[in-house]
Amino acid sequence: MTEKLYDKDAYGSEFNATVLSCEEVKKGFKVVLDKTFFFPEEGGQTPDQGTLNGIAVTHVAIKDDVITHYLESPLEAGTNVTGKIDFTHRFRNMQMHSAEHIFSGLVFKHFGFNNVGFHLSDNSATMDYDGKFTYEEALKLEKEANEIIIKGKSITAEYPSAEELAKLTYRSKKELSGPVRIVTVEDTDVCACCAPHVHNTSEIGIFKIVSFENYKSGVRVNYLAGFRALEDYEKRLSDLREISRTISAKAGEELNGVIKLNDDLNACKFKDVELRNRYIDLKIQSELKESGTGICVLPEDFSSCIKYASETLKKHYKDMTVVLCGNDDTGYRFYAESDSINLAEILSDMKKSLEIKGGGKPSAIQGTISAKIAEIVGFF
Ligand SMILES: [Zn+2]
Incomplete structure (x- = not known):
């Protein structure tokens, strides 16, 4: 031992x-x-x-x-x-761990739920409870925990005799055998625990819930306390300063700046679709010919417009419509439709002489081709 x-x-x-x-x-x-x-x-x-x-x-x-x-x-x-x-590391763990006692004690006091899972590493800390409460309720407990921290309550650890222990009401994660170490947060919580804690709640500094989620039949609370909370605060402020600089928003106006940026982006996306469709309309219009088969060749960054181009072609050509998107160097995506011509046969012919990946049915085929445009259109 x-x-x-x-x-x-x-x-x-x-x-x-x-x-x-x-x-x-x-x-x-x-x-x-x-x-x-x-x-x-x-x-x-x-x-x-x-x-x-x-x-x-x-x-x-x-x-x-x-x-x-x-x-x-x-x-x-x-x-x-x-x-x-490394006492810097140890003290941070003591702050984090002591904060867990206070919060879990409050969860038990207010809701009667137990901490059934605790995980504390250098980059995350979670507490799992065996019953559900809401985020708003958790924030109320967070405030109460911080009031206890500020009041400077004592935290003590001792091994009571078997007799004393029998009379004591305390929280415990598992069935314990042998001497039980009881950790008491003055006026707040009594819990069996083997770890080092701070002597006074004021040493914890601050307790902050970072995230909150439903977990199994209860909830999982991700939190920070003490210096780790301070370091996290500085990291988030530093991120915010970088966001503020990137989007040219004043300090405190970052959220409005991001919302505006997102609105602008959506408007641009909408305008982009509109302009691409307009380009396709004009291109098809300018290339109109007396034929049952219509072919439209689009630049490589128009792959999201293939279906629109196909629908537009169908208004002008009754036998077959073919949309190709790409260039001679990197190849083409293709999409063809017909109600009267067996496109599956055309595809199988193309596969004999062209490097092609694709499939479909007699009325519609699609895929990719590595070939020059002149060779490809010869098949349609
Ligand atoms: Zn403990």
Whole structure:
């Protein structure tokens, strides 16, 4: 069993310990110490980061109360080592984790729902609840959580005796055996938990819901707290400044700017369709000839207009209409229709001498052809 230094002191970051064992594994070495400040991956939270004798700890795991540190280089069993955890990273996890207790405590108090899934990594944090509430209700709890944070309530951790525990009402994610560590947020929440927390809610700074969705039979809340919330705020402001600069909108006017930009874009798209159709009308009109077969060749960026061109041709030619879109270098898309001529036969003839991909039925064929326009129109 490894002595968990973080259990009693969440703020310690440097320690000396004895190497009990060092074993080579697939990718590096796994080291067990007599004691450690490294919080392992546990309860949905990713582990502490840091070094042992200057060697980076790549992962920390716990099994049967033994904590294993994974390193790229070995440490000699029986020697003393100096461990350092990255306290900047640890403190952010403490802020995030402590905020989870407050919010989950409020969800339980107001709705009676349990936190049935918790995930805390460096780039995302989610809390899953076993019942549904609305985003508006979640925002009310967010405000209440922030009021608790500002009031500076104490957060304590202790191991009550079996007798005391039996009398205590507390939240717990799983059936617990052995000594139970109880974490209490003053006037707010009592919960069984093994992780390091801040001593006072004011150290959390801020709690913010980032996204909210229905999940299984309940809801999933994605959130940030403390410095991670501050860093996220700066990232979003930086994005907004970039948007503001890109669309030439004043600060605070970005949303209206984007709405206007979108309206303008839709108007342009509409105008673009109108102009392309007008171009097709004029082209077909100017190329009119006395024939049962009408052929219209469009530039390569007109592929979205093929059906329109085909419909327009049908007004003038009764036997067959053929629309080709492309150029001699990169090839053509084609679409042909006829009520009286078997186009499937034409397609099969074309396949004998041209590089062509396509299919259809006797009354309509389509596909792509790599050939010169003069060769293609010879088949129709
Ligand atoms: Zn906790």
